[in-house]
Amino acid sequence: MTYIHNINPVLFSIGSLEVRYYGLAYVVGILLGYFIIKHLIKKKEIDITSDELDDLILYIALGVLIGSRLFYFLFYNFSSFIQNPLIIFKIWQGGMSFHGGLIGVITAGYIFCKRYNKNFFELADLCVIPTAIALGLGRITNFINGELYGRPTSLPWGVDFGDGVYRHPSQLYEAGKNFVIFGILWFLKNKDLKKGTLFWAFITMYGTFRFFIEFGRQPDPQLGFVLFNFFTMGQVLTAIMAILGTFMLMSMYSKK
Numbered sequence: 001m002t003y004i005h006n007i008n009p010v011l012f013s014i015g016s017l018e019v020r021y022y023g024l025a026y027v028v029g030i031l032l033g034y035f036i037i038k039h040l041i042k043k044k045e046i047d048i049t050s051d052e053l054d055d056l057i058l059y060i061a062l063g064v065l066i067g068s069r070l071f072y073f074l075f076y077n078f079s080s081f082i083q084n085p086l087i088i089f090k091i092w093q094g095g096m097s098f099h100g101g102l103i104g105v106i107t108a109g110y111i112f113c114k115r116y117n118k119n120f121f122e123l124a125d126l127c128v129i130p131t132a133i134a135l136g137l138g139r140i141t142n143f144i145n146g147e148l149y150g151r152p153t154s155l156p157w158g159v160d161f162g163d164g165v166y167r168h169p170s171q172l173y174e175a176g177k178n179f180v181i182f183g184i185l186w187f188l189k190n191k192d193l194k195k196g197t198l199f200w201a202f203i204t205m206y207g208t209f210r211f212f213i214e215f216g217r218q219p220d221p222q223l224g225f226v227l228f229n230f231f232t233m234g235q236v237l238t239a240i241m242a243i244l245g246t247f248m249l250m251s252m253y254s255k256k
Contacts, residue, residue: 004160009145025141029134030061036130040189046123052116059108060127067104072097076220076233098135099237105131121196128202129185136178143171150216170217177209200248207241210234 011019034057041048048056076097109127113120142148146161150168158166184205185198214235231239 003157005146005162007144007146009141020141021144022138022141025134025137026064029130029137030057032133033057033060033127033130036133037126040126040129044126046126048116048118048123052118055116056109056112056123059112060105063104063106063108064101065104067107068096068098068101071100071103074100096138099241119195121199125189125193125195125198128199129182129189132178132182132185132202136175136182139171139175139178143169143175147171149218151218153216167218168216170213173213173216174210177213178206181205181209194252196252197249200245200252202245203241204245204249207238207243207245210238211242214238 009020009022011021011024013019034053037056038053040046041053105127106124109124110120112118113123139148148171149159149161150170150173152158152165153168154166155168157169159169160166181202185202188198188201214232217232217234219232
């Protein structure tokens with residue numbers, strides 16, 4: 001049973017103001033992150049005040065927005081940025097890179113921990129848990145927008161995104177992957193683990209799962225395949241994540 005995509009990306013409009021599922025996913029993701037992190041901080045009795053938590057969420061939100069936009073145009077659409085540098089501020093047009101957002105969040109989190117004298121990995125272990133949910137919501141809205149779709153397929157769940165070709169709903173594959181990661185991290189959160197374990201486990205799982213999911217995703221049209229005419233930019237970057245995360249976990253737990 002195939003499906004023809006015709007979902008309106010606008011949830012509702014008030015005059016000229018449009019509320020889109022994509023933007024709403026960011027808001028919901030940040031709110032979920034706030035309450036989950038607050039709950040975990042209280043449960044684990046981590047020394048951080050309510051005002052410091054508010055600042056942490058602000059740092060994370062700015063890190064996501066700045067990092068994801070800069071990275072997207074530097075690695076995925078540099079020509080558009082050169083032609084019109086102001087396009088970087090047009091967030092409503094899409095173009096957010098996960099890898100850039102990750103780098104932005106890590107940088108912002110490091111700055112926060114330095115400023116408030118907190119342990120980076122202690123907080124990072126908490127933050128990656130709601131991050132997995134937020135990423136899953138984001139991929140669902142990618143599906144709603146009809147963007148970042150998959151390669152052609154003859155499988156019964158193929159989706160026609162408007163070009164007459166039935167494709168893998170790779171956005172939903174990625175959403176499912178993120179929810180699985182959340183489930184694993186949530187299960188591990190109360191285990192007696194070294195600081196940084198959940199953070200590097202997230203890096204490893206995300207990189208590994210997405211590397212294989214990318215085989216079903218249509219390469220970015222402006223890039224195509226970037227390595228051996230076979231691997232996409234997403235696969236190259238996520239392979240680096242998987243290798244780095246695995247190395248760090250092995251290093252942590254191989255030491256007596």
